[in-house]
Amino acid sequence: MEVRNASCTLDRFGLPQGKKVLKTVREYRETAYLYENPRTDNPLVYEVYTFTEAEDQKAGSLCWGLTILKPVYSAGECNMTKGHFHRNRECAEFYLCTKGQGLLLLMDESGKTWAEEMKPGSLHYIHGDHAHRSINTGNEDLWISACWPSDAGHDYAAVEEREFRYRVKKHGDEIIFEERNI
Ligand code: M6P
Numbered sequence: 723m724e725v726r727n728a729s730c731t732l733d734r735f736g737l738p739q740g741k742k743v744l745k746t747v748r749e750y751r752e753t754a755y756l757y758e759n760p761r762t763d764n765p766l767v768y769e770v771y772t773f774t775e776a777e778d779q780k781a782g783s784l785c786w787g788l789t790i791l792k793p794v795y796s797a798g799e800c801n802m803t804k805g806h807f808h809r810n811r812e813c814a815e816f817y818l819c820t821k822g823q824g825l826l827l828l829m830d831e832s833g834k835t836w837a838e839e840m841k842p843g844s845l846h847y848i849h850g851d852h853a854h855r856s857i858n859t860g861n862e863d864l865w866i867s868a869c870w871p872s873d874a875g876h877d878y879a880a881v882e883e884r885e886f887r888y889r890v891k892k893h894g895d896e897i898i899f900e901e902r903n904i
């Protein structure tokens with residue numbers, strides 16, 4: 723029997739390697755609009771590695787990803803991903819936190835918003851009709867491994883139109899949830 727190498731492996735730093743691995747780097751200027759008091763510099767805020775064996779986005783195929791969110795603060799507001807609903811609201815997703823500390827912000831279609839605590843080993847089931855955003859509340863990188871259906875799609879517009887109800891800030895060691903005026 724032929725034994726093949728996996729198409730994706732984690733290197734000694736835990737970073738995905740392989741021909742089919744795509745790396746996307748997000749700079750602050752792409753997410754500055756999310757913050758109440760944006761910074762004026764342009765640090766790297768998060769990286770997303772994605773991997774799939776599927777050549778198309780047909781139902782039943784899967785994607786895997788790793789998001790690394792930096793501990794970057796904007797006047798006390800914690801670094802966050804853009805956040806999205808799935809275009810296909812039937813597609814759920816798993817998040818597994820492997821390093822760091824943070825929050826998984828969740829929101830239903832009515833705007834109701836709540837959070838789950840992310841810490842190494844926490845596994846999060848995201849229902850298909852819930853928007854999701856990762857937030858780094860710590861002082862080190864936050865690592866989140868994810869698995870979702872290839873045909874889920876990203877609906878960022880719905881979150882831009884109706885933002886998650888809370889901003890997450892840190893004052894000293896205290897995490898603060900600030901309700902938006904919306
Ligand atoms: C996870 C998955 C990806 C997503 C990424 C960053 O890895 O949910 O699909 O792209 O997080 O989140 P966002 O696209 O909202 O910036």
Ligand code: ZN
Nearest residue numbers: 808815854870
């Ligand atoms: Zn998703």
